[in-house]
């Protein structure tokens with residue numbers, strides 16, 4: 001699998017850098033062409049010369065050095081290497097480099113190359129347990145995963161600090177296997193599947209200034225879109241107003257109202273094999289939108305906003321499925337299972353993902369979710385508290401199963 005592949009190894013500062021020497025040696029043994037780029041901190045732990053000898057290429061550290069050996073110039077070397085790589089693996093990936101990647105900083109050769117790299121990037125976070133478990137590091141890792149980075153969780157054990165916890169570089173064999181899997185696409189089990197995802201709230205305008213909306217952040221739908229794209233699906237994401245970046249390789253359409261979402265879903269649905277409606281679509285919209293801002297009356301009269309129902313998008317799709325798989329979400333506060341099952345039946349869905357606001361770690365704006373996946377036969381699978389990204393993968397596992405059933 002690794003034979004002839006171009007593997008770029010990024011080494012940042014951490015004691016585990018010495019283990020990466022073995023990783024480079026094993027990659028070479030497996031027939032890969034390996035190049036190593038180090039941060040200055042990385043080069044304090046293991047000399048660049050060691051990696052040059054192991055990789056049989058000059059190790060790059062200095063952003064400003066002219067590279068006579070490869071004939072590339074200071075102007076283009078970072079881009080050449082970024083394009084050369086079939087895969088980049090950053091091991092150990094320090095908390096500092098993870099934070100820089102999250103923020104898009106590019107202040108050394110390694111982070112510049114990572115920013116320009118089109119190939120899959122695998123991070124192996126390795127650091128002290130408290131640094132790893134710090135919410136900011138966890139948040140950064142989730143953000144990077146949501147943007148399409150692969151992350152290998154560190155192993156637990158005794159750390160250089162003497163503490164015991166997660167933070168150790170996994171065995172070289174584990175990293176090799178993971179890299180092999182990313183390269184051979186065996187986790188790309190949704191290749192060419194056309195999946196439509198909706199996310200976020202809808203805004204229903206009362207006047208040019210005010211609207212009726214809801215608290216959906218869009219994170220769950222964006223995580224599904226990102227995870228599906230990483231697994232090779234052709235993903236279209238129809239999003240209500242949110243403050244989230246478009247995941248890599250996802251085609252995004254922005255909408256505002258339930259009606260706009262309906263129109264766009266109906267257009268895109270024609271070409272789609274599965275539709276995952278994670279959006280919190282408004283059930284009601286003002287019967288009339290005032291073209292001018294509604295002013296406060298001097299008499300103190302309270303304006304009445306008359307509402308009408310919106311079109312139920314999933315219900316409409318469920319009436320004529322044409323072999324499409326339909327997945328809905330249900331956010332409930334009471335009698336959760338029954339309400340979700342009723343929705344699944346009424347809308348003719350293949351799966352419904354039940355969210356209960358009763359569960360700690362579920363709901364609006366949080367990074368985690370607690371869901372129960374219910375299928376058309378009424379069987380329920382309750383998942384533990386997971387990151388929204390992991391929940392996304394578990395939902396996609398079930399969608400994949402629907403494709404083959």
Ligand code: CTP
Nearest residue numbers: 277279281283310311312313314328329330331
């Ligand atoms: N949905 C939709 N179109 C709407 C409203 C909801 O397609 N106009 C979808 C949502 O995206 C979600 C599912 O239907 O996947 C369930 O939404 P929800 O609002 O919980 O269900 P409702 O049937 O509207 O019931 P209620 O609000 O009374 O709980």
